[in-house]
Amino acid sequence: MSPERQPPLSSQERLAAFGLHENEQLFYRITDKRVMALLQDEQTTIHKISLDANNYGEFLFVTVSREVEGKPAIVTFYGLGHHEYREQWFTDEWYWYQGHPFSTILQSTLTKPEAEKQIQARRDEIAAYVTDHTPSQAAQLFAMLADLTDEDGAYSEMEDMGGFADFGLFSDKEEE
Numbered sequence: 001m002s003p004e005r006q007p008p009l010s011s012q013e014r015l016a017a018f019g020l021h022e023n024e025q026l027f028y029r030i031t032d033k034r035v036m037a038l039l040q041d042e043q044t045t046i047h048k049i050s051l052d053a054n055n056y057g058e059f060l061f062v063t064v065s066r067e068v069e070g071k072p073a074i075v076t077f078y079g080l081g082h083h084e085y086r087e088q089w090f091t092d093e094w095y096w097y098q099g100h101p102f103s104t105i106l107q108s109t110l111t112k113p114e115a116e117k118q119i120q121a122r123r124d125e126i127a128a129y130v131t132d133h134t135p136s137q138a139a140q141l142f143a144m145l146a147d148l149t150d151e152d153g154a155y156s157e158m159e160d161m162g163g164f165a166d167f168g169l170f171s172d173k174e175e176e
Contacts, residue, residue: 005142009071013068016068016069018066020096028095028097028150029146030077030094031094034078039119044065045109046064047063048063048105049110049119055083055155056083057084058082058094061077062115063100064077072106074101074105075096076099080094080119082126082129085092085139085154086131087135089126089130089170094174100149142155
């Protein structure tokens with residue numbers, strides 16, 4: 001059977017390529033230490049690093065791949081950013097999601113030293129903003145709901161309960 005006709009990798013095969021632990025798979029989070037080890041591993045190809053935003057904040061996105069039976073398994077990690085709804089900086093852990101092997105992603109690569117330099121630049125950029133503080137009750141509720149369901153489910157639940165404004169998030173008033 002030609003490579004074009006072979007069935008794509010299953011989700012489990014893609015995850016096995018990265019050796020993600022059960023909790024990492026379950027909660028879609030991985031420690032900073034593990035991400036850095038995966039990036040340095042010779043089996044990992046780094047394709048793209050970009051500062052971008054999603055529904056929850058601005059993060060550094062790192063897209064990598066590994067080969068499984070001649071097919072690419074792709075994962076994108078995102079971290080080193082501020083999660084607006086959790087009111088928390090993510091510096092010690094990253095979120096991740098599985099990617100699809102689009103040829104445009106696979107065509108570009110970064111060297112490990114280039115990737116390390118970009119990640120360190122982001123760490124340096126946010127260092128002044130990363131502080132210890134107690135999140136608001138709304139942020140704590142969001143975090144609890146997100147840990148029980150997922151980020152999108154938590155957002156929906158908060159909206160169903162009357163929106164974030166009812167909990168003091170995103171109001172125009174400054175705290176007195």
